[in-house]
Amino acid sequence: MIGIGPVTAVFPEQDLRVTDLPELAELPPRQREHALSLGIERVRCADGATEVDLALPAARGALARAGLEPGALDAMILVQGRVPQYLLASEATRLQHLLGAGRAFVTGVGELGCVSVSAALRLAAALLRGDPRCRNVLVVTAARTPTRARYRSPMTILGDGAAAVLLTGAAADSRYELIDIAVRSDGRYADLFRIDYRDVPSARWVEECADESTYSFRLAVDSSKRFAALNAELLAHNGLLTEDVAATLMQNLSAGAFAFWAESLGRPIHPACAGNLARYGHLGPVDVLINLDDAAATLPPGAPALLLNSSPVAAWSTAVLRRTDVGV
The missing domain is CATH 3.40.47.10 (Thiolase/Chalcone synthase)
Structure with missing residues (x-):
C-alpha cells in the first residue's frame, strides 16, 4: 500500500x-x-x-x-x-x-x-x-x-x-492511496517545443513550437488515443470500471484544453483544475499535485480517481488513486 x-x-x-x-x-x-x-x-x-x-x-x-x-x-x-x-x-x-x-x-x-x-x-x-x-x-x-x-x-x-x-x-x-501508475512516451515529438540557448544570452531566449499544427492536431489526436488505451488498461488491471471513477484530474493548460478532454474522455474534468488554472496559470509538473490536493475535500473515502498528465515532448501518464478517510 x-x-x-x-x-x-x-x-x-x-x-x-x-x-x-x-x-x-x-x-x-x-x-x-x-x-x-x-x-x-x-x-x-x-x-x-x-x-x-x-x-x-x-x-x-x-x-x-x-x-x-x-x-x-x-x-x-x-x-x-x-x-x-x-x-x-x-x-x-x-x-x-x-x-x-x-x-x-x-x-x-x-x-x-x-x-x-x-x-x-x-x-x-x-x-x-x-x-x-x-x-x-x-x-x-x-x-x-x-x-x-x-x-x-x-x-x-x-x-x-x-x-x-x-x-x-x-x-x-495520507490523502490518497496510489493504486497504480503508468508512464508512456514517444520520441517523435522530442523537440516539438524547445529553446535554442547555445551562444544566445538568456535575456533573448524564446520558447518555440517547431510546428503548431503538429501540436494542435496530430499530437492532440495521438494523446486522445494514448489516454483511452492507458485508462482502459489501468482500470481493467485493477478491477475497476469507468463508472467507478469519482473524479478525473489533469494538468492545467487552458479552458479550451479542459473542454477538449472532457469531450474526448466522455467525462468532466474536476473543477479544481480550472480553479488553479485561473489562479496560477500553467505550473508544469506542479499542476497535478495541487489539483490532486484541492480535489481531496470533494471526494468521499474510498472513491477512486484518475490523475492524467501529458507533455508535448511527448509523454503521457495515468495514475489510479483512492481517497482515504484522512482529512475528510
Missing part, C-alpha cells in the same frame, strides 16, 4: 494579472486574443528566485505536515526544471544539503516535461515496494518560467511555484 499526501504548495508573493503582462503588447492581435482566452486570470512570478529556492520551503512544509524530521527521510526525488541554474552542478544534492536530509537516497528526474512528476511518483512507489529499508520518499518539484515571455504559443501562460509530497508505505496518514 502506497500513501500520498497531503501536498504542500509554495508560490512567490508577486502576483500579476495576465492583462498586465508586458509581453501582451508585443504580441500580434491573434495571439494576444488567444492569450486572453485561455481561462488564466493571474500568475505568480519568482523574479530572481531559483527553482531550488522555491522547492526548499515546499519540501520543509511537506515534512513538517507529516511530522518527519529531514534526517529521518529515506529518499528524495527532485523533479528537475527545464533550465538548471548551472550546468554540471547538482540541484538535487543542493536541495538535500539545504533541507538537511543527509542520509536520504537522492536523485533527480527530468526529460519528460510535465510528466516528469509522474515518473517521480512511479519511481517513489517502486522504491517503497522494492526496498524494505525505504519507508518514505519525498517528491519535490518547482516551476520557474525559463524565458522573459510567459505566453507559450499556442498552449498556455506559464506561472511559477513549487510543491512537495511525501509518499509512504502505508496510507494511514
Whole structure:
C-alpha cells in the first residue's frame, strides 16, 4: 500500500494579472486574443528566485505536515526544471544539503516535461515496494518560467511555484492511496517545443513550437488515443470500471484544453483544475499535485480517481488513486 499526501504548495508573493503582462503588447492581435482566452486570470512570478529556492520551503512544509524530521527521510526525488541554474552542478544534492536530509537516497528526474512528476511518483512507489529499508520518499518539484515571455504559443501562460509530497508505505496518514501508475512516451515529438540557448544570452531566449499544427492536431489526436488505451488498461488491471471513477484530474493548460478532454474522455474534468488554472496559470509538473490536493475535500473515502498528465515532448501518464478517510 502506497500513501500520498497531503501536498504542500509554495508560490512567490508577486502576483500579476495576465492583462498586465508586458509581453501582451508585443504580441500580434491573434495571439494576444488567444492569450486572453485561455481561462488564466493571474500568475505568480519568482523574479530572481531559483527553482531550488522555491522547492526548499515546499519540501520543509511537506515534512513538517507529516511530522518527519529531514534526517529521518529515506529518499528524495527532485523533479528537475527545464533550465538548471548551472550546468554540471547538482540541484538535487543542493536541495538535500539545504533541507538537511543527509542520509536520504537522492536523485533527480527530468526529460519528460510535465510528466516528469509522474515518473517521480512511479519511481517513489517502486522504491517503497522494492526496498524494505525505504519507508518514505519525498517528491519535490518547482516551476520557474525559463524565458522573459510567459505566453507559450499556442498552449498556455506559464506561472511559477513549487510543491512537495511525501509518499509512504502505508496510507494511514495520507490523502490518497496510489493504486497504480503508468508512464508512456514517444520520441517523435522530442523537440516539438524547445529553446535554442547555445551562444544566445538568456535575456533573448524564446520558447518555440517547431510546428503548431503538429501540436494542435496530430499530437492532440495521438494523446486522445494514448489516454483511452492507458485508462482502459489501468482500470481493467485493477478491477475497476469507468463508472467507478469519482473524479478525473489533469494538468492545467487552458479552458479550451479542459473542454477538449472532457469531450474526448466522455467525462468532466474536476473543477479544481480550472480553479488553479485561473489562479496560477500553467505550473508544469506542479499542476497535478495541487489539483490532486484541492480535489481531496470533494471526494468521499474510498472513491477512486484518475490523475492524467501529458507533455508535448511527448509523454503521457495515468495514475489510479483512492481517497482515504484522512482529512475528510
